Amino acid sequence: MTFDTPAGRGGPLKRLFGRRRGAPSRARRRLGSAVRMVAALTLAGGVYTVFAPGAFAEDTRQLSAAAQEGKALFDNSCISCHGRDGRGVEGRGPNLIGVGAASVEFQVGTGRMPMARQEAQAEEKPPQFDDAQVQQLAQYVQELGGGPVVPEGELVKDPEADPEAMAHGGELFRINCTSCHSFGGAGGALSSGKYAPSLNDATPRQIYAAMLSGPQNMPVFGDNQLTPDEKRDLITYINLQLQEDKDPGGLFNLGRYGPITEGVAIFLVGIVILTFSALWIAGKS
Structure with a gap:
């Protein structure tokens, strides 16, 4: 056995005990980092879901009784211009998210909405809804997207x-x-x-x-x-x-x-009086 010769140094031992494990490749390192990142994000999301359930309450919240009545009115009279979710229809009606109950009270309460036709300005006309219905529509739009309230x-x-x-x-x-x-x-x-x-x-x-x-x-x-x-x-x-x-x-x-x-x-009345006075004086003279 030639353990001391340079050419044969370690040859039999390397074959006996196996080769040393090399350093991980760059691709394996990136893959490991990605797996750890996904695991960390999943863990953080799970913790957030457990301790902050209110974050998802907005999507599943229940409308109040008044808002439900307002939604029925909205679906019958407003959906064609403002869309099913109140986000508007291009060329027909604007987005109602964030306009609040105040806008509904003014526009619907004065008869300006629904509009008879597209024109420069919505004209005031007799309202199509009574005061209670206006309040119901206003409550629905308020709960739909929030905004200013009277x-x-x-x-x-x-x-x-x-x-x-x-x-x-x-x-x-x-x-x-x-x-x-x-x-x-x-x-x-x-x-x-x-x-x-x-x-x-x-x-x-x-x-x-x-x-x-x-x-x-x-x-x-x-x-x-x-x-x-x-x-x-x-x-x-x-x-x-x-x-x-x-x-x-x-x-x-x-x-x-x-x-x-x-x-x-005063000018017109005065001119008329002066004219008749002049004619009367001329006639007397």
Whole structure:
């Protein structure tokens, strides 16, 4: 046996005890890392599922009784334009996810929805649903995707309890609303065939819902622009000053567009009186 010769060193021992195991290949190392990663992710997912079951509650939550009634109305009257899941249909109706109950109260409660036809602006018309049905539709859309909600409670303040509400509301109205709705709340024309509607018949809830949802060209007045208390001040001014006090600036109802209409009326009446007076004097002479 030649254990000491270089040429034969270890030859018989290598054959006797076997070759040394070589280092794992790069492919085997990558495969092992991938297996460990999949196992870790599976374990993390299992732990999350066990300790956070509420994460999957949204997909399987039950609608309230009012929302179920609203869903039945929605499926019969709204699904063709807004889709089965309320995400809208291209060219027909917008996505309702996130618009909230406030948008439904304004659009459906004023008869603007359902629309009779596609045009520049949805026109106000007699509502197709009563107040209870509007609330059911609003509740369904709210539970479907969330969004702004008109608060419950009185939206018009008592001037005797809060004497500053009327004055503050008038200031807010002049700053934020008169450029479109005019100083008397009669509305006015906008660009591209659109218009700002009259506020004469708008209810406090409709006004509050419009401020929250920003329909048509109207901007959204979130709580960071106008606080809920300021919104109530503004509604108090509209309800008690513009709607109940029909003629705050004159003796006759001339549309409440400001001094122009009264000036034109006085001019026309004056011209007629002067003309007849001149004719009478000429006839006498």
